[in-house]
Amino acid sequence: MAKSARLSGFPERLPAERVIEKAIIDTLEHTFALHGFSALNHRAVEPISQLAKDGEIDKEIFAVSRLHSEGAERNPLGLHFDLTVPLARYIADNANDLSFPFKAARVQPVWRGERPQAGRYREFIQADIDVIADGELPGHFEVEIPLAVADAFSRLAPLGVPGIKIVVNDRRLLEGFARGIGLTNIQAVLRCLDKYDKIGPEEVGKLLASEAGANEEQQRLCLKLAAIESDSPDFADEVRALGVEHPLLDAGLESLTTLLRAAAERAPGVVVAQLKIARGLDYYTGAVYETQLIGHEELGSVSSGGRYDSLVTVGKKNYPGVGMSIGVSRLMAFILGEESQVRATRGTPSAVVIAVTEEARRSEADAVAATLRSRDIPCEVSPNAAKFGKQIRYAERRDIPFVWFTDGESGHEVKDIRSGEQTTADPDTWTPAEDDLWPRVYRS
């Protein structure tokens, strides 16, 4: 016997909400396909040994084990917490059957084993695209990924998703700069910078001292760098003006300059260099990306990612990659908020309810439904032969626009229950207006 059992952090949608979520997912999958990304679907679990890293992330894993297993499992499993680690493992599993560079798209749930708390998801949907190369990954893919994401967001605009700003940086630039000023604990520097927006420059300075051993001058230079923000390739001049020299800094600057130049041409105003962006994950080695909804920056990044050069190695071959992940559940939280005024016309797919005159004549209504379905018109037959007024209310309660009346003798009529207009109709030819055929998402 099922009991109500809502779980904090595991969102489920009502039918009309799911219409909106599905519209988002379909739009993302379609955009990714237009950009040539092959759709994949990863299994939900990975060996814990693949998920656990040096970083802090292992705290957030949901372990999976057979309920009545006898003793410890030989190969303990966990639910994946992102779609990058499963892709890397998938590449290692299937390298011989794939053609490289390989472009992959996935839209599916991920899980984080957090303690239940308000506002934190423990299951959420992500939409990821990645390019993986065998051997060398050309730098232009670091441009293509954010521009494909920008295209996807522009196609989400009719669903109520605001404009975006993609802020970018480069791990080589940060590492080169840090080494150029004499800092060597790069992971610590990145972790400190990653907290810039949360705790502010002053606290980051203190953290750089305590965590990365930075003296006052090193702190000053790091904070100067972190404050640089520009949508022009000229940002490089500001970095050069700080007088720091290192080959990795040069490589990062060149790569980020190329990215900004291409972005200015193909998606003007969308991509902005922001040198405080570091990203928490330790596997990034080149470009890193975060994405803000313009006017709703407080929501945090709705799409993030970066370049990772060392995530996949098979035998002696290295498979560098670059990718971004869109937080579908986070977008949904925004869209379902009152401010967005995004609605679905209905939660049921049916455009028509076929009324039943009397239970013994249900098969007449079934026949009309079969004909309409064969013509790709979604419909359902009334659950009972109640008075027509009650059958109309059945449709009304579901925002189904039409009710069909059938009479073996006198033919068929269809009623638009919004206008009350009722006309004769032939199941072989009648077609609802395009806006009424399927549930639609609109802004009220």
Added chain:
Amino acid sequence: MAKSARLSGFPERLPAERVIEKAIIDTLEHTFALHGFSALNHRAVEPISQLAKDGEIDKEIFAVSRLHSEGAERNPLGLHFDLTVPLARYIADNANDLSFPFKAARVQPVWRGERPQAGRYREFIQADIDVIADGELPGHFEVEIPLAVADAFSRLAPLGVPGIKIVVNDRRLLEGFARGIGLTNIQAVLRCLDKYDKIGPEEVGKLLASEAGANEEQQRLCLKLAAIESDSPDFADEVRALGVEHPLLDAGLESLTTLLRAAAERAPGVVVAQLKIARGLDYYTGAVYETQLIGHEELGSVSSGGRYDSLVTVGKKNYPGVGMSIGVSRLMAFILGEESQVRATRGTPSAVVIAVTEEARRSEADAVAATLRSRDIPCEVSPNAAKFGKQIRYAERRDIPFVWFTDGESGHEVKDIRSGEQTTADPDTWTPAEDDLWPRVYRS
């Protein structure tokens, strides 16, 4: 660093295989929508207390717990093993926000925490439809569910799925018959009958004796009943001829007769009464269904379900339901077998590769790609400015039919690399043949 880590029972698809799987899923979702089922998506986990039942099923649950949780969880979780239990709980969670009868469709993975063994899935995709009523569930829904499934399978035929036979029975019929001959341990009788195909009538007879306390006459009658099979409503006469009387038997016979009569009209030959069908799950209370692929009966049931009257109760209100589940992963196993000869035209969505003349002129190719994408033509830009022969081989290896050559001066040309034909083309107007636009599934 990712290592190869295939896991038995957790299938993942190569890109061209996923094209086929996605075509199956899209077809099922589309058919369910045409029949008026609202698409839902359940969270992956349920409290173990909801999943664990008296039956044998609790052995197969994957428990989920935070990797570094401190002590025992207050509300231990498990991955759902079907989509009926989550629906029941969803109804209990959201009864006030739904309109009844409520028709729900879900296509998503489920998990069974089995020991790894050949041929057993531990993660697989199911496609479920259910109707849930508040109070009374009219019997015609026991007809609609299998006929919607039959419609779905007929729409899968172009993807290589064979014709089906839906075998049906009714739990009331079985229970009434058992009680009518003096047996009282109904669960035991059902468990014995459920093994009919596996172990044969003789062994079932012995089991009925040892498990349900059946004497020789009771065994004989049970086996007589179990042998009845017919696609005609007249099967009821064969049951009556056994001379057993019980009100539940009458109710079950009437319901099953109605089902066969409607099915004979709307989907002739598809639905067959088979009175040995019992289904393992203990929550069924009326019609039960199994589905065989004609000519491939050895694969077992590819779609099963039944009516459940007591799965959901909220306060004093009861919510009876009826539903069926299609085993998408099981269908995929058949379709990916050699016999089916089902193939996808390609694993990448791109219909066109835009060649790059030289790296400095990549933006010309990017511009063509952007124009084609704005016209809903999937394409990708060549990863490098290699010799054109090499760029054509890039497309060939992926079965991408067209390569686009662009030249700032002399305009554009597009080559069909199968025929070698090369023609001038305008990115604002050129359109590939419909068969080439998107990956397609076909039988070779």
